[in-house]
Amino acid sequence: MTASSMQVDPSINKSSDVQLPWVEKYRPQRLEDLVAHEEIINIITNLIDSDNLPHLLLYGPPGTGKTSTIVAAAKRMYGKSYSGMTLELNASDARGIDVVRNEIKEFAGTKQLFNNGVKLIILDEADAMTNDAQFALRRVIEKYTKNARFCLICNYVSKIIPALQSRCTRFRFAPLAQNQIQSRLEEVAKAENVALSEDGMKAVLRLSGGDMRRVLNLLQSTAMSHKEVDENNVYLTSGAPLPRDIDEILNCLLNETMQTAFTNITGMCSGKGYALSDILHDLAAKLIDMKLDSAPLAKLLNGMSQVEHRLASGTDERIQAASLVGVFVETRQLLTI
Known part of the structure; x- marks a missing residue:
């Protein structure tokens, strides 16, 4: 959702601008405004201009411009008729089989009286759809291809059933540079x-x-x-740990006794409100930059990954902080043997 020049949606009046999150206020309104993923933008633009848009599946990490791209594409296709020719559904809406059978089929099966061309149905966060809904959507896509095009947007393409993936042209949106x-x-x-x-x-x-x-x-x-x-x-x-605090934690882990390192880390987490998972993430980046020998680096990263996995399961942070210190102390002892 990057843009080459500042473009604010003209339909938003100035009094409401103050209340809008900047994410929405500065969302690109045209395909030309998007500077990331140029190849994908060029392909979609050519497909629209040649009236040959297929069903689309846009996937990739959050915040990489998937929704902005298809909304800008829809505005290029329909102009002022955008609202009548486009149906947008998000995971916040009901996304079960009834929505596919009723709302989507009704929209896809009808034609606009004064508008020519196909409609566009945007299913944002499609990986949140139930399997039953996805299976029902297969037949809907085939049956109403003459009237409508579908665009599925998701973070995890593995959660979209293969039958739907095969019916769409897939584009992966990588993290922005x-x-x-x-x-x-x-x-x-x-x-x-x-x-x-x-x-x-x-x-x-x-x-x-x-x-x-x-x-x-x-x-x-x-x-x-x-x-x-x-x-x-x-x-x-x-709420992320300051770089100087990460340097201090790393110094404790590499040089201090287990008790001292544990006291310092738990004190910093409680005093500054740091999450141990954030500390692990930054520590891993620091260790890789240090260019340690392969064996100790592998042992440290493996031990830290196990601590992170246990944290994700909801275990006690103090116990896992002690485990983190233990990983470093054990690795240090192996290096001194």
Whole structure:
């Protein structure tokens, strides 16, 4: 959901702009505004212009522009007739078999009196559909191909049944590159008069993970809670561990006794509100950058992955913090033998 130039939806009046999340306020309105995934955009544009749009399956991580792309494509196809020719359903709507049999079949089976061409049915977060609904959708797609085109959007393509995948042209949306995010971040900050420092911008990009939605939400929340968007304020707003704190934790794990390291880590987690899973994520990145020998690095990462797995199962953080320290102490002892 990046854009080459600032485009705000003209249908939104100025009084409501203040209340809108920046994610929606600055959502690209045209295919030309999207600068990420140029090959995919070019293919979809050519298919639309040649009136040869197939059923689509757009998949990839959150915040990579899937919904923005198909909404912009629909506006290119229909212009002012967009609302009458497009049906959008999200996972927040009822997504069972009754919706497929009733709402989708009714929309796909009727033609607009004053509009020519096929309709577009957008099923966002399609991986949340029940299996029964997906099986029912197979026949609907085939039966109403003359009247409608379907676009399925999901994060996990493995949750879409193979029968639906085979009926669609698939496009994978990869995480956005930092240079693509940075240009959009600077435009939004300038438009909203945000005091964005250089280290603050790097911090937002570091925490983005290629997710434009997360970038704009983090920028907005930081700007609303602090006068300046700098590195410290970005990390305080996001709740992510500060880089200097990660360096301190890593130093304890590599050099201090087990008791001292455990006390420091648990004290930092409780005192600064850090989640142990976030610490593990940043520690892994630091260890890889340190270019350790293969054997100790593999042992550390394997042990940390087991700690993270246990954390995901809902185990006690203090016990897992002790386990994390134990992984490092054990690895250190093996290196001294």
